[in-house]
Amino acid sequence: MMTKDDLLKLVGDAMTKGFAVFAPVRQEGGLLLARTEDPGSIDLDHVLTVNTLKDVMLPRCETLVRFDLEKPGVTRVEEDAGRVLVFGSRPCDAAGLDILDSILIDQVRDERYAGRRARTVIMSLACSIFDEACFCASMGYGPHDATGSDVLVLPSGDRYILRAITEKGQGFLDELGVPAEAEAEPDKPPELERTVDISRIKEWLDSNFDSPKWKTVSDNCVSCGTCFYLCPTCHCFDIIDEAGISRGERNRIWDCCSFSGFTKMAAHQPRVGRPARYRQRVMHKFKYTVDNVDKTACVGDGRCIRHCPYGVDICEILNALVGEG
Amino acid sequence: MTSDRENALKQKVRELITGGDPDLIVGYGKTYAGDGVRPLFVRTASDADRLVWNDGCVHNLSTYLMREPCLEHIRKGGRVGIVAKGCDVRAILTLIQEKQIKRDSVHIIGVTCDGVRDTDGAEIQVKCRACPWQVPSVYDDLIGDEAEVRPIEGDPLEDIKTIEALPQGERWRFWTDALSRCIKCYACRQACPLCYCRECITEKSRPQWIEKAPSLRGNLAYHFIRAMHLAGRCISCGECSRACPVDIPVDRLTRYLSGTVEEAFGYRPGVDPDEEPFFVTFADDDPEDFIR
Ligand code: SF4
Ligand code: SF4
Ligand code: SF4
Ligand code: SF4
Secondary structure, three states: OEOHHHHHHHHHHHHHOOOEEEEEEEEOOEEEEEEOOOHHHEOOOOOOOOOOOHHHHOOOEEEEEEEEOOOOOEEEOOOOOOOEEEEEEOHHHHHHHHHHHHHHHHHOOOHHHHHHHHHEEEEEEOOOOOOOOOOHHHHOOOOOOOOOOOEEEEEEOOEEEEEEOOHHHHHHHHHOOOOOOOOOOOOOOOOOOOOOOOOOHHHHHHHOOOOOHHHHHOOOOOOOOHHHHOOOOOOOEEEEEEEOOOEEEEEEEEOOOOOOOOOOOOOOOOOOOHHHHHHHHHHHHHHHHHHHHOOOOOOOOOHHHHHOOOOOOHHHHHHHHHOOO | OHHHHHHHHHHHHHHHHHHOOOOEEEEEEEOOOOOOEEEEEEOOHHHHOOOOOOOOOOOOHHHHHHOOOHHHHHHOOOOEEEEEOHHHHHHHHHHHHOOOOOHHHEEEEEEOOOOOOOOOOOOOOHHHOOOOOOOOOOOOEEEOOHHHOOOOOOOOOHHHHHHHOOOHHHHHHHHHHHHHOOOOOOHHHHHOOOOOOOOOHHHOOOOOOOOOOOOHHHHHHHHHHHHHHOOOOOOOOOHHHHHOOOOOOOHHHHHHHHHHHHHHHOOOOOOOOOOOOHHHOOOOOOOOOOOO
């Protein structure tokens, strides 16, 4: 059992051992999962950060190669190979990584993503609070779920229990000299208010690509990228060259299917109009990913609901799709 | 008060929708869960019963005019109804001035306004301070009593003046700090009723005009271009900043530039639907003292 101070000291020790630490930090722009060098800056009393673990594993902009007309060939931009600790992210975010692993490691191996995953220890903080947008339990996870985490920190009264989930997590605790101890009883996970029944959605999507419901179900959506970029599992990207007169670089940046230019780089945009593009979002999450890797690409963190500027609600849409009418 | 207007609004919209003209009306309703407010598309009389009017009606619904399903509807010769506060009406009038829609295509259901807030308990929005449009300037129907409107106190330019007062270096730091957070989700652009280009220069890749990456350089390029494209067009609804998930106050750039145009040319967008937009007019006596 650890106090909050012990926990933060542990993070400080990890910094001393050379871990680059990412944790929830309150900044201009809200509560963000960000690089920090000061354990005192870490905020543990919140529901969720605005951004997700995806930002650490699949950054919104990364330089792959550089080129210079004066020199032959291109230079591969190698990453800093140091170890990373993510501390205090939530179980839903870690569950998102489990889905990304299936897609970006098992299905097609993305070396950069896989490399970062291998070098990173995910130490999730189980939730004792939630808000009306949280629905992780309906997606098969939950406030105390361990999927995707290496170490799970569980609240128990005003103390915390550290549970190693993976070998990597155990190795991390050993390295930092956290003694194994008989486990105390964690608090009961909170019961969420929001529930959604997804048992019929896959079947419905299988045969309703052309349903008239798509036309009005996303009326409110203005086709921005907020829900995609804040989603722990959306992972579409674009590769672009940014060049000056003689030098330049090739970057990988996030992309999303709600943009009118999406996939134009390949040929054309086959999803014309907002209804078709919103359908792509639902299909990708609740059908295509299930077909491909047998997982639903939604963890119920609710960020898309919380941050949509126009109140689009994925649970309402799922209900409306399978419902009567 | 509020509920009076809400009832009057429901009744008016029910009447209009039952009459079939317009047969698509955008108003405000409740969020799916919780007590929030969000846009509501009204197609039937029972939809009209779900309308709300309160100080959470912050969204500028005219942003829907230039996209499906409203645009489709207008193109087919239909009319679209919009529930609009005075500031929102200015966006509609700007669209009319810029010949994007005809005055006849939209039925403006104006509502008198006491100011709005983003979330429950938040302060009244900056845009509402000293607002001259609490009673919309143009409308087809007006909900609410002009005589009951009480002015809102405060300085609507306070946030801009704070930045203007900073020394140049610090001003630059303010914007580079803020814009380095930008994730290029384009919510600011999508929320803006006047960012209606079918293809935005910032996303073009053949040729690529500006850096597409959400790097500081790419972000500065995007936001400076956007601000320039809204000079003399931004009607200060604040929607771009409200939509931003990482709280970047981008409206301060666009509002500032509209202020500059007003100072130099005495032009304010979205006031008179018959006025020529600033960018398509030229007068021999236009001042040129900004060219240095
Ligand atoms: S659902 Fe909301 S957040 Fe997502 S693209 Fe549409 S408007 Fe943006
Ligand atoms: S700016 Fe004026 S009209 Fe617009 S919401 Fe505020 S008070 Fe109402
Ligand atoms: S730039 Fe921002 S404040 Fe100006 S009209 Fe567009 S959304 Fe409104
Ligand atoms: S809404 Fe915010 S984060 Fe998104 S593109 Fe605009 S400024 Fe950037």
